Amino acid sequence: MKNYIIRRLLQMIPVFIGILFILFFILEQAPGTPVSNMMHPKMTPEQKAELALKLGLDVPWYERFVNWIAEALHGNLGYSINHKKPVTDVMADYVGPTLMLSLASLIISITIGIPAGVISATKQYSFVDNVLTVISFIGISIPAFFFGLILLKLFAVDIQIFPLFGLQDPLLKTDSSFIKAIDIAKHLFLPSVVLGLNSTASFMRYTRSSMLEVIKQDYIRTARAKGLKEKTVIYRHAFRNAVIPIITLLGFWIPSLLSGAVITETIFGLPGLGKISVEATMTRNYPLILGINSMLAILTLIGALVADILYAIADPRIRYE
């Protein structure tokens, strides 16, 4: 197991360098250098060269690529010109809402999706199962932005029970942290539902098919033959094995939630990573784009690894050479 983890970590290095290389290469193709936006049109070529030298842009891109990696290993991801702050600081400022949002929607999808999947599987082909299956198809098919706009229209415009925009009410004057927390929760409710719907549906579908597979197996028949209660059979014997594949799903899900937050954050105006990455691409803020992309890529790789490790812990039948 230890050897397996070490081997996987070593395999991650070339993949990660490959990702950075492609990102660097793509950003290099962009029209206009990062400096051209800062340059005054009347600057002489000498002044331009001096500015490029100051920003470390006088060397070819592959050399900057190596420099960037060297700096990144020391925790320096560059400087965001638009925010007048280092990229790591900007990301730290905006990561909060994204994390809260992802966590809330993950909780929604686990607490609703998994039980619904179990019910659907134990009552296969019943009315309940059909309704839940249709709902799960709706959940994976409705575009997040459309669903978000509908919720926004219904619950923030027509009946104003939820706020329309942002993370906090700017007019709220209070020192009580409890009231502030309530305010933030109200702002996050609709976005979490939107972000959570799709994953709830996916969890439901996976749980259902995984449960159905387990229920067919011989040991479940044995458990029933022993005269165990149906509840015990399903929740103690079947569910434990059925939930293992879901763990893998979780590992892959966390990075995709963060990525999916782009649309949700844009609709609801939440100041999170998704929103600033859209802004960063619009304003061609390359250090920030590079920082966010590489952070999410590394999260994806780690997520996949953690999923595999958890899988092995949860299911001792799995052996890694």
Added chain:
Amino acid sequence: MVKSETQIKSKATRKNQSYWGEVFYRLRKNKLAMMSFFMLIIIISMCIFVPMFSKYSIETYNAVERDQKPNSTHLLGTDKTGRDLFVRLFYAGRISLGLALAVVFLECTAGVILGSLSGFYGGIVDIIIMRIAEIFMSFPFMIFCITIVAVFGNSIPNLIFILALLSWPSIARIVRGQILTLREMEYMEACEALGISDFRRIFKHLLPNVLAYVIVYATLGMASVILTETSLSFLGLGVSPPTPTWGNMIQEARNMLIIQNKWWYWIPPGICIFISVMCFNILGDGMRDAIDPKMKR
């Protein structure tokens, strides 16, 4: 007598049906999948024929009839420059569905070729192709899409290329997995003994067995590409106006006034995306069950 003869005959033909005949037979029995199939045919033909036969074009501006609610002349109303939204909706469908079709075709072609090379040759070819696939699968999909679109511009050919570039690894992995099992079968040994060329072995003897999986993947892929393209267009990073797509039509709803009072601007394209994505999902699911009844849940 005659009746029983035909009965026997029909039974016999059922028995001798080809692989694909069996698949279609099972698919036809799936009511939900067939409903989705016909729904898709309706949507696609509307997209083809409505812009063709309507008296309005997508660029017919009309200052007098602007901002109208749905009525008998303009079935889905008009926008702020007086363009007929019914025609625009189905013209947008042409773009959204056509773009998705092109992406799926490209990604499947690339995925099938790379996946079969990887599975057939193994060794260093396999390692290189699968590492590249892993790299492309590890990008944060939406954010990476935005990045590339921002760099290379958002023309339609660019979008097709970018979305295909980001999605080929999944199909390549599926094909590779299938080829790996098929390669070990005895008929492949026979192929080798007969001295059939690699090219012929891959394309004539291996790929037809993988085709069913590719078709299922492509159907489900249509659903996900439609979602991605419309999301990008909604963010203003996909197809840009005046060319309408279902995504950028909904973009209008980011205006407070429109979301409050003018449902006909953004609800119809949203429903179109929703229905077509759902139909592709259900049809793809049904096809998977029809191809492999063992997998039926």
